[in-house]
Amino acid sequence: MELSGDRLAAQLRGEPLRPVYLIAGSETLLVLEAADAVRAAARAQGIAEREVHDMEGRDADWGALQASLHAPSLFASRRLVEIRLPTGKPGTEGAKLISGFCAQPAADVTLLVVAGEWSKAHAGKWSEAVAKAGHLVTFWPVKPHEMGSWLGQRLRSRGLKATPDAIARLAQRVEGNLLAAAQEVDKLALLLQGQDDVLDVARMDALVADSARFDVFRLMDAALNGQPAQVSRIVAGLQAEGEAIPALMGMVVKELHTVATLARARDFAAECKAQRIWESKQATYKRALSRHSPERWQRMLVEAGGVDRVAKGRARPGRESFDPWLQLERLLLAVADPGALRLLAS
Structure with missing residues (x-):
């Protein structure tokens, strides 16, 4: 059955867990909350064991997932198996696996598929199979x-x-x-x-605090999410409010260091776990990583250090006259849009 997001909670309260759920959409907050609702319902119905499989690109091991779905549970009578699809596309092998599971669900498994992107082009026989065997919940951007x-x-x-x-x-x-x-x-x-x-x-x-008074957290989110217009607006707002750049640069450098580290990591999920990065923030980092190479991220980290030195009056010779606000804006525009990289040389 296809459900709207606002009906999912009531459906979960009113019935036993279905064999499969597909939670899909680009509104990350709503998708995460819906997935959390399914997890909570699973716990309430006695499902204590949970497996998570990140299926992205060439690293997706559908064969291992297939084996897991047919293997007996080690620690509990029932388990929740999650498939994470950042692009919303399982590919031929994944679509076949999900459709096959929907046709003959394992008695001890509830399958939860979380898709980070969704449109009518993403749908297919596999998502129709989910809607027939369980629930398909889609979230469209709030206009x-x-x-x-x-x-x-x-x-x-x-x-x-x-x-x-x-x-x-x-x-x-x-x-x-x-x-x-x-x-x-x-x-x-x-x-x-x-x-x-x-x-x-x-x-x-x-x-309510006026959200037009943007802080550095929202500034970095705008940059990492690829929103250059938002970056410029937030920088202008912070400058107009008289914020001091040195107070901002600690977070800017910290975030760029995190992305640079993730860019060099062989295992994204393992590195996120090591750095204790929340699941809700991982999609933001993935979007950022798709725009630049590890070398570029390292370069931007170095540039951030330069902006920090200029703001603190410790600029290298030849950079004393640089406007730190202008340099910060150019740096974060480059983070948000590869086309703005040329600004770093200005």
Whole structure:
């Protein structure tokens, strides 16, 4: 059965786990939350064993997964087996495996397929087989005119009430950033715990931090996610607010060092585990890694060190006159868009 995202939770509460679930979409927050809901339902129904298989590119070992699906569980009577498809495309071998499982599900396995990208072009006989044997849940990007409705539903799910004008103000402040919106709603739920007031515009203004006051975390997310226009806007906002560059550069250097390390790693998943990188952030790093070679990432890390020295007044000869804000913007534009690499030489 094909389900909308808002119906999944109710479906999980009202029935035993289906043999297979496909959670798909480019809205990372919503996909991760839906996958977490399936995992929670599995735990509630006594499934304690979980396997995770990252199936990306040439490293995807569908044969090993096939063997695992048919092997008896070692530690529990039932297990949850996850397949992660960052591109949303299992290929011929993967599509055959998933379709075969749907036709004859293993009695002790619930299969959870999480696809990081999705469109009508991704669908095929394999996803139809999932919908027939289990549930297919797709998340489409939340459009600007849908943000108010999405926020209203999110607020209600946290036990909060707000006027339409207050919801519109919150939508304006988060500026289409779904993760920022979810964080603001969770903060409101914490601040208003036990209160039954209806939030109006004035109260919303008093409680919600203006997301136009961008911080360095959002700046780095914009750069790593390949959003050059957002990078320029955030840099301008930080500069206008009088932020000091040295206070920002620690995080900039740290993030670039992380990406440079991941770029050199032979095993992405193992390196993420070693660096304790959350699953929700791994997709961002993968997108960034696809844009540059390991050598380029090392170069940009060196450039960041140069910006830091300029900002602290310790520039190398010939760079004393460089504007550190301009250099930071150029660096992060290059991170976001390979076409902007030429700016680093300017």
